Amino acid sequence: MLKVCDVTKSFCGARKILDGVSIDIPESHIFGLAGPSGSGKSTLLRCIQGLETPDSGTIVCNRKVSFMFQDFQLFSHMTVLKNVIYAPTLKASPEEKERCVAKAHEILRNLGIEDKILEYPGTLSGGQKQRVALARSLMIDPNVLLCDEPTSGLDVATITDVVSLLRKVNDQFGVTIVIASHDLYFLTQISDRIVLLRDGVIATEINPKQHDDPIEHLKKYYG
Numbered sequence: 001m002l003k004v005c006d007v008t009k010s011f012c013g014a015r016k017i018l019d020g021v022s023i024d025i026p027e028s029h030i031f032g033l034a035g036p037s038g039s040g041k042s043t044l045l046r047c048i049q050g051l052e053t054p055d056s057g058t059i060v061c062n063r064k065v066s067f068m069f070q071d072f073q074l075f076s077h078m079t080v081l082k083n084v085i086y087a088p089t090l091k092a093s094p095e096e097k098e099r100c101v102a103k104a105h106e107i108l109r110n111l112g113i114e115d116k117i118l119e120y121p122g123t124l125s126g127g128q129k130q131r132v133a134l135a136r137s138l139m140i141d142p143n144v145l146l147c148d149e150p151t152s153g154l155d156v157a158t159i160t161d162v163v164s165l166l167r168k169v170n171d172q173f174g175v176t177i178v179i180a181s182h183d184l185y186f187l188t189q190i191s192d193r194i195v196l197l198r199d200g201v202i203a204t205e206i207n208p209k210q211h212d213d214p215i216e217h218l219k220k221y222y223g
């Protein structure tokens with residue numbers, strides 16, 4: 001279980017970017033974070049990951065957390081395989097490295113991109129880079145995967161692929177997924193629950209599957 005309890009965060013004493021945010025995310029849920037630009041979505045993800053410390057409130061997450069960055073952040077001078085194994089093999093023994101390589105192959109095969117293993121990121125499409133970034137974040141066997149804008153810059157067909165890939169990761173490995181996105185269609189397709197942040201507070205919270213018109217409902221809260 002991932003529990004965010006009354007979290008407040010400001011930068012340099014200025015206005016509160018998060019202002020008393022409380023969210024319970026049950027295990028193996030796909031949880032969407034919506035809200036206008038600047039509403040605090042990425043800040044909340046960064047607090048959950050431990051990259052930012054809340055001014056007050058608590059975050060309970062005694063689980064392994066992985067983060068998928070918005071712009072993939074792949075190393076352009078490394079092959080797909082090297083990108084995926086780079087961090088986990090930094091201090092690895094030769095035997096551990098061998099295990100990592102085998103695991104990377106398996107994950108990349110699972111995500112349907114094993115044939116690109118020796119290519120460089122510059123030769124890949126946006127959707128393929130997204131898969132590599134996802135493979136990299138799965139190397140630590142996370143229980144929680146945080147995704148910041150995973151569909152930005154992708155076309156509709158590729159977004160459909162991302163939906164199935166994240167569902168697969170959720171179904172097969174029981175990974176809890178928290179996704180910040182501007183794409184309300186994507187969020188309503190994939191999420192078990194959606195929280196909409198506005199000016200650092202939760203403006204509305206819905207189960208999109210139990211809502212007649214979840215997108216229209218969410219749109220009402222954008223300024």
Ligand SMILES: Nc1ncnc2c1ncn2[C@@H]1O[C@H](COP(=O)(O)OP(=O)(O)OP(=O)(O)O)[C@@H](O)[C@H]1O
Pocket residue numbers: 011017035036037038039040041042043044182
């Ligand atoms: N390190 C920081 N220092 C100062 N201000 C920051 C910092 N990080 C975020 N902010 C401010 O906090 C506010 C919320 O930013 P955040 O990135 O969380 O919004 P967001 O909802 O993710 O927006 P977007 O949809 O554009 O990605 C913004 O006004 C931003 O300028």
Ligand SMILES: [Mg+2]
Pocket residue numbers: 041042043148180
């Ligand atoms: Mg953001």
